[in-house]
Amino acid sequence: MKPAPFEYHRAYTPKEVTELLLELGEDAKILAGGQSLVPMMNFRLARPTALVDINPVSGLDYIRRDGDVLRVGALTRHRSVELSTEPDVHNGFSVLPGAARWIGHFPIRSRGTVGGSIAHADPTAEWCLLARLYDAEIVVLGEHGTRTVPSDEWFTGFLTTAALPGELVLETRFRRPRRHGTLLEYARRRGDFAIAAVAVAFDITDNRCHDVSMVLGGVANEPLRVPEAEAYLEGAEPGERAWAEAARLAAEAVTPGTGPDDGDHGYRRHLVGTLARRALAEAQAGPAGPRPRGGAS
Amino acid sequence: MKDQHLVTLTVNGREHELVLESRRTLADTLRQELGLTGTHLGCEHGICGACTVLLDGEPVRACLVFGVQADGREIRTVEGLADGDELNDLQQAFSRHHGLQCGFCTPGFLMLAEAYLAGGGSADPGEVREVVSANLCRCTGYQGIVEAVTEVAARRREQAAKAHD
Ligand SMILES: Cc1cc2nc3c(=O)[nH]c(=O)nc-3n(C[C@H](O)[C@H](O)[C@H](O)COP(=O)(O)OP(=O)(O)OC[C@H]3O[C@@H](n4cnc5c(N)ncnc54)[C@H](O)[C@@H]3O)c2cc1C
Ligand code: FES
Ligand code: FES
Numbered sequence: 001m002k003p004a005p006f007e008y009h010r011a012y013t014p015k016e017v018t019e020l021l022l023e024l025g026e027d028a029k030i031l032a033g034g035q036s037l038v039p040m041m042n043f044r045l046a047r048p049t050a051l052v053d054i055n056p057v058s059g060l061d062y063i064r065r066d067g068d069v070l071r072v073g074a075l076t077r078h079r080s081v082e083l084s085t086e087p088d089v090h091n092g093f094s095v096l097p098g099a100a101r102w103i104g105h106f107p108i109r110s111r112g113t114v115g116g117s118i119a120h121a122d123p124t125a126e127w128c129l130l131a132r133l134y135d136a137e138i139v140v141l142g143e144h145g146t147r148t149v150p151s152d153e154w155f156t157g158f159l160t161t162a163a164l165p166g167e168l169v170l171e172t173r174f175r176r177p178r179r180h181g182t183l184l185e186y187a188r189r190r191g192d193f194a195i196a197a198v199a200v201a202f203d204i205t206d207n208r209c210h211d212v213s214m215v216l217g218g219v220a221n222e223p224l225r226v227p228e229a230e231a232y233l234e235g236a237e238p239g240e241r242a243w244a245e246a247a248r249l250a251a252e253a254v255t256p257g258t259g260p261d262d263g264d265h266g267y268r269r270h271l272v273g274t275l276a277r278r279a280l281a282e283a284q285a286g287p288a289g290p291r292p293r294g295g296a297s
Numbered sequence: 298m299k300d301q302h303l304v305t306l307t308v309n310g311r312e313h314e315l316v317l318e319s320r321r322t323l324a325d326t327l328r329q330e331l332g333l334t335g336t337h338l339g340c341e342h343g344i345c346g347a348c349t350v351l352l353d354g355e356p357v358r359a360c361l362v363f364g365v366q367a368d369g370r371e372i373r374t375v376e377g378l379a380d381g382d383e384l385n386d387l388q389q390a391f392s393r394h395h396g397l398q399c400g401f402c403t404p405g406f407l408m409l410a411e412a413y414l415a416g417g418g419s420a421d422p423g424e425v426r427e428v429v430s431a432n433l434c435r436c437t438g439y440q441g442i443v444e445a446v447t448e449v450a451a452r453r454r455e456q457a458a459k460a461h462d
């Protein structure tokens with residue numbers, strides 16, 4: 001199918017993006033990688049009256065380490081994260097390149113952007129899970145300048161965020177680097193959005209887990225943190241017993257009516273339990289470098 | 298009123314000036330404005346990969362890029378692979394390994410594989426399988442496609458190593 005007619009505009013600076021959006025009104029949309037928006041337009045599920053193409057905007061494609069913060073520019077392609085090997089950049093955030101491998105396929109990753117994914121807010125999107133896992137802050141530019149939104153306030157429902165009309169995502173700031181972490185997911189076919197996904201991050205000192213985060217994808221309308229499992233693991237001795245109990249708590253967090261489609265929460269619950277146990281064990285084994293995918297199958 | 302733009306596209310080394318409606322996808326631009334019907338359209342929403350072309354060397358779904366976005370850029374399509382009647386090494390390998398039957402998916406697989414090979418892609422069948430999982434083929438069962446790409450990856454790496462010596 002073909003998209004409905006729209007006006008096409010190019011922006012070259014972030015300020016120009018917000019000015020154009022303001023001028024074009026609420027039915028105008030930002031076009032980044034187009035890997036989510038254009039399929040929706042081709043289906044005519046989305047019929048924006050105008051698109052502001054932000055691909056020509058310079059200075060939004062970067063991965064930068066700033067102390068304990070990893071700053072990823074909105075126009076950074078999934079593939080750039082996947083291929084980046086800078087130890088300086090990734091120390092403590094090694095989950096990112098590995099997680100990128102789960103996103104769609106080579107051509108999707110060549111085009112799709114981190115900022116687009118954060119703005120689109122799919123509840124199984126890898127960057128959205130990692131934003132919650134690393135207590136990220138999302139920096140947005142609007143009519144009245146920039147503001148910073150913590151990720152626990154950013155995701156407000158299925159494909160919805162705290163962004164105001166006309167706001168542009170500039171950067172995602174991943175915080176709280178940790179030595180151990182991984183993201184695992186299960187999908188019926190390679191590259192599909194996950195049916196369920198689990199991401200974990202923690203440190204181990206003196207044979208105890210610390211600073212634990214766990215996030216589930218695909219089981220609620222937004223990425224779901226599991227405070228019960230996190231609290232249980234805090235101070236626990238790393239190993240199969242702890243992983244099994246944490247996985248049980250993770251599975252329990254999957255309740256009927258929270259999923260994007262209600263029918264099969266029992267199946268998702270089972271998947272989450274299995275994935276959580278494997279993710280914790282894999283994360284314990286060491287920092288996840290770039291690795292072949294398929295760990296959950 | 299139609300929203301139209303004057304754009305310049307370089308396709309397989311040839312420059313074209315076109316007036317495009319903004320909603321025209323790159324795939325439709327190639328097929329309908331330029332008559333390059335080798336780029337196929339299956340799903341038009343990013344799933345099948347039949348429309349894969351190279352945009353400044355990167356593999357993209359041409360159904361998810363608008364023609365206006367390719368203004369000033371280089372596009373490579375399946376029509377650019379053969380030299381006259383002489384199929385290139387990858388096309389010949391597809392033929393030899395039965396990497397195609399009906400052929401509908403083939404242009405997309407060829408361009409996907411060209412992108413992989415241009416990036417120095419390894420001849421590891423597992424890695425090749427992972428890459429070609431991007432596209433759908435309903436006929437071959439993929440085995441011939443994996444064999445063809447793996448063989449060419451090995452040969453091109455050999456050639457590159459020799460050229461280096
Ligand atoms: C076959 C296929 C498989 C896929 N598989 C996965 C997968 O497994 N996991 C996954 O996470 N994704 C997957 N995707 C989606 C892909 O990751 C997209 O790239 C991503 O969801 C959106 O990024 P984009 O740059 O393409 O954004 P676009 O499609 O251009 O935009 C998406 C939305 O975000 C808005 N937007 C974009 N950028 C900004 C910004 N900087 N500020 C404010 N708003 C903005 C747009 O207006 C639009 O509403 C898949 C896509 C396809 C086609
Ligand atoms: S036609 Fe473009 S991916 Fe199917
Ligand atoms: S050869 Fe028929 S779809 Fe691939």
